Amino acid sequence: MNAILPPLAGPARVRHVIKGQVIEGDSLEYGREPNRFTTPALDVGALVWPRPTPTPAADVPVDEIIDVLVATGDVLKRDASGALAQAMERSVAAGFYPRDLVETSFAHLGHMFSRTSMEFMIAQEIGGKDLLDGWREVTAPSGRSARVRAFPCRLLHVIAGNSPGVAANTVIRGALTKGAHLLKLPSNELFSAPAILAALSEAAPGHPVARSFSAAYWRGGDEAVEGLLFRPQYFDKIVAWGGESTIKGALKYVGPGLELVAFDPKTSISLIGREAFASEAALEAAAEAGAHDATIMNQEACTASRFQFIEGSIEQIDRYCERLQAKLGRARRSASAEPRPIARSLRDEIDGLRDLEDYYRVWGGYEGRGLVIRSDEAVDFYPEGKVVNVVAVERLEDALRHVNVATQTVGVYPPQRKAALRDLLASAGAQRIVSLGAATPEVGLPHDGFYPLHRFVRWVNDEG
Incomplete structure (x- = not known):
């Protein structure tokens, strides 16, 4: 990583990413010293993808999506702009982890965008690319013909801040399943998700996959924001990581049409x-x-x-x-x-x-x-x-x-x-x-008792 951006000074400036566009600004301020930070103003209306318009990447072949993600990994590895290095320095300054662990974690991010890993994830968790790219023909025991598709969803992710890898995995899983994804930034890991999404936009400017992601911060539990966003007319599922308060906060919005996918505390x-x-x-x-x-x-x-x-x-x-x-x-x-x-x-x-x-x-x-x-x-x-x-x-x-x-x-x-x-x-x-000694998770296998990609889509039938 090449730290060529201006030196850090004052409150940390958190970037938002809205449908592939990086948003700068310091209209809002949060936290206390030494962890004060600012964010751009929050435009709640810009954070949703209106129905019934399909999600931006719904008809993009999954092989093309994998190519875009591999290119994103290459951007992260090179970090020619220094954006990832600055995100890392901000994370170090926040003090939640020692420098050596933060450096190692950020250096690993680009390597997570592995073609082999993504192919394995699709094969294991979905059952084949054809289910993502179109409708698989099947015949029921009755003889009736049917077609099945893993259909893209609109997902709101309340991600955990205990590792930058959570943001990377969320972007990879979200892109492979072709959905539209809003990432709520955690207060203890504000910088990795915007840096990854900025790299995605650098690898494929204006591409439907880049336009499928937004990332923004608001205070968890803020009903003025969550009361508007956490609705089935905007999102199909809330994907919540973290402690008991996070899961309970998401649960109060769950109802018909809005499902909870919980990576709950373990x-x-x-x-x-x-x-x-x-x-x-x-x-x-x-x-x-x-x-x-x-x-x-x-x-x-x-x-x-x-x-x-x-x-x-x-x-x-x-x-x-x-x-x-x-x-x-x-x-x-x-x-x-x-x-x-x-x-x-x-x-x-x-x-x-x-x-x-x-x-x-x-x-x-x-x-x-x-x-x-x-x-x-x-x-x-x-x-x-x-x-x-x-x-x-x-x-x-x-x-x-x-x-x-x-x-x-x-x-x-x-x-x-x-x-x-x-x-x-x-x-x-x-x-x-x-x-013993192999507790570090592998992608493509069940996580918390389920296949994440399988839950990130909606399984739709066309029968007869």
Whole structure:
């Protein structure tokens, strides 16, 4: 990335993108120091695509759309204008993540626009390009002929701010499904989505795909805005990422004609068998994999493990804990080595455990380089900031009582134990079972228990 735009000064200036056009301005101001920012005035009427006019890219062949997206990735990789570099610097200045993690995340954005990945997504999640480009002929058991199409929708996305990759995935999925998409910018990630959409417009100026996207900020829950926008005459679906308040805020507008697609809050865990103690090499591999999964986006991602259930004697488990704690503070592609002090409220919870040495043992300090709590029962608070609760169990199956519909990813060591556990985990509510160390999500596979592309369209029949 080439930072050739003017240096940063004053409140961060957030750009809007309206149907492919980048909008500058500082009419509105939000936030407090050090995270003050300004945005252009919000023209609510410009944020919708009127019915019954088809969405701009409805009749664009999906192969052409993929070409445009690949070109967008190339623009992001080159960043000749420096726009992505400036967006990255603004994100660094906002302070939600350390610089090294922000730099790595932004550098990866262009690589997400991979032709191979997009072809795989369509094949897995839709069932073929023909369903996006037209009507597939089928014959029902009765003998009646029918035609089926994955039809484009108008979607309003309330995206999460825990990774710039959320914006990139939203643009890719939205473009492949040919819909019209309004992205509400999250207050903790204001810059990646406009930069990606600006790159899209640079790669294909005025193209129907570019005209299919808008991105703007308004304060979440602002009924003066959401009461107008969150209506079935303008949008078919609300795609909501984030915490409980975000999902509840979207739900109050859901009704006939306006559907909710929820990437709702999840927690992830790990299951580690006694095979981890078969040798020093096995222990090292398990601890490294456990540390990787616990620190995805510095443990801000839903896929990041917070509770790790492990078989073994107390002496063996303590060896694992010591090894794990030493690895939590290391830099990885999805984790920073820069320490961020643990929140005071969490420190108070952990201080209370230090006084109960018969039941708990703690490795690490509060400076943010990783802390591990070993216990016989899962703690009743939420580990974050590279804090992991390692829970001793007789059998991995004993951890099933801690699995429910809010459990997203379960990492298992060794991988051979997955086959005996996966049906039990799925029955308890888990949505994703992976080998320990492989918690980073893959595109083209179910996310939160469903195929996103499948939900981003409306399935329409023409029968007889």
